[in-house]
Structure formats: C-alpha cells, structure tokens
Amino acid sequence: VSPSSDRLVVTHAVILRRKPWRENSFLLEVFSPDLGRTTVIAQGARREQSAGETEPLTEYELTLYKSSGPYFLRGSHLVRGFRRNYQSDTVMYAACELYEQLILSPEDAPAFWELLVQFFDYVRSVERHPIAIFWRFALRVCHLLGVDLDIEHCTACGATDAPWAAYLPLRSGLLCRECLPRVAEANVLPLSKTTSRLLHDLPHIGNVLREVDIADESIQQVNRMLLVHLASHFHKPFHVKSLQLYG
Numbered sequence: 001v002s003p004s005s006d007r008l009v010v011t012h013a014v015i016l017r018r019k020p021w022r023e024n025s026f027l028l029e030v031f032s033p034d035l036g037r038t039t040v041i042a043q044g045a046r047r048e049q050s051a052g053e054t055e056p057l058t059e060y061e062l063t064l065y066k067s068s069g070p071y072f073l074r075g076s077h078l079v080r081g082f083r084r085n086y087q088s089d090t091v092m093y094a095a096c097e098l099y100e101q102l103i104l105s106p107e108d109a110p111a112f113w114e115l116l117v118q119f120f121d122y123v124r125s126v127e128r129h130p131i132a133i134f135w136r137f138a139l140r141v142c143h144l145l146g147v148d149l150d151i152e153h154c155t156a157c158g159a160t161d162a163p164w165a166a167y168l169p170l171r172s173g174l175l176c177r178e179c180l181p182r183v184a185e186a187n188v189l190p191l192s193k194t195t196s197r198l199l200h201d202l203p204h205i206g207n208v209l210r211e212v213d214i215a216d217e218s219i220q221q222v223n224r225m226l227l228v229h230l231a232s233h234f235h236k237p238f239h240v241k242s243l244q245l246y247g
C-alpha cells in the first residue's frame with residue numbers, strides 16, 4: 001500500500017453542480033452517501049476528460065483523492081443517468097439547488113442520498129407535472145430535517161378537510177378559511193382555491209397526475225411556501241433559480 005492510496009476514497013455520488021474553474025478545470029459540487037455534500041476539483045477535465053466524465057444529474061462511482069483541502073477527482077464510472085426532458089430536468093436541478101443549501105451532519109447523508117436518487121428515479125418516470133413530485137420530495141426533505149410542513153391540518157383549529165386559505169410562516173403551517181380572519185397576523189402567504197385543492201391532492205398526487213391541472217399561480221404559491229418554510233427554519237433565505245425556469 002503506497003502512502004497515497006489511503007487518501008483515495010471510492011464513493012457513489014451525484015453531481016449537483018459543475019462550473020468551470022481556472023483555465024481548464026471544473027469545480028464540482030457533489031452529493032454522496034458517504035461524504036454528504038462536498039466540493040471536488042476535476043483538474044484538466046475541460047481539456048481532456050482525463051479524470052473521467054462529470055455530467056450533472058448523473059450518478060457515478062467516483063475515485064477521489066483527499067488533499068489537505070478539497071477532494072480531487074481521480075476517476076469516474078457511470079452508474080446511471082437521470083436526464084429526461086426539460087421539465088423533469090428542471091425539477092431535478094431544483095432538488096440539486098436545494099441540497100446545496102441544506103446544512104446536514106455527515107450521519108444524515110445516507111438518508112438524504114436515498115431520498116435524492118429515489119426522487120430522480122421516480123420523477124423521470126412521470127408523464128405530467130413533475131413539479132408536483134418535486135413538492136412531495138421537498139416535503140420529505142423537511143420531514144428528514146425535522147421541520148415538517150404539515151399540509152393535512154389547520155395549524156389553528158386542527159381541521160383536516162377544510163379549504164386552506166394561507167400559509168402562516170410564524171407557525172410554519174396552513175390556515176383554513178375559517179381561521180384566517182381570526183389570526184391577527186398580516187404576514188401570511190395567501191393560497192388560492194385551486195392551490196388549496198392541489199394541497200389536498202398532494203399526499204396521493206402520484207395517482208391523480210393524469211387528471212389534475214396545475215395553474216401557474218399554484219406553482220408560484222406552493223414554491224414560495226416551501227422556500228419560506230425552509231428559510232424560516234434555517235434563518236437564511238433559500239433560493240432555487242431552477243423553479244423560476246419551470247413551465
């Protein structure tokens with residue numbers, strides 16, 4: 001065993017983001033079940049692919065060299081690609097952006113890894129409205145983080161079958177139409193009737209994707225609610241640019 005080989009790590013990983021770095025290298029943000037989110041430098045990769053392929057939305061088995069600073073890419077083997085079409089890829093990029101902003105401890109990485117690759121695998125199989133599958137994924141992310149967004153109860157009265165009128169950031173939950181006027185809180189995110197119906201469908205959305213229509217207004221309201229929910233728990237803004245490109 002050469003002194004350098006114990007600094008080699010072999011791990012599965014998904015490339016969350018790839019950006020050009022220095023003259024001919026890439027800076028990769030990757031997520032791995034062993035390392036969580038980490039930065040990898042693919043030296044010279046833009047010139048000669050010497051270190052192997054590194055396409056986003058793709059799972060690889062990576063061989064990494066651990067320096068005193070970041071990891072360096074030594075090789076990559078393709079495991080499976082997840083790309084499908086513009087809409088599916090857009091929500092997968094949204095998931096990648098979300099993962100880049102999460103603050104996780106290393107022991108949480110395997111569960112978040114499972115969630116991510118299951119989402120990629122499932123979302124590329126649906127014919128319509130991959131955004132709804134993204135929302136369910138984001139709710140599961142909240143659950144794993146221990147910051148559930150309960151979309152099945154009114155946060156004030158506990159009702160389960162009432163029409164939802166708003167999301168109340170202060171209590172991280174939904175308000176039904178009955179309770180909204182009683183809450184002396186101006187700072188709510190209003191939800192339309194169609195968004196309310198959509199949220200009632202969301203727990204079993206996989207079964208009704210063929211029938212439902214999802215209005216642009218609802219897409220904006222649910223996206224905003226999820227990002228505000230995450231932001232209020234992490235005390236920092238969450239930005240997911242890919243969601244603005246969905247359509």
Ligand SMILES: [Zn+2]
Binds near residue numbers: 176177178
């Ligand atoms: Zn209520």
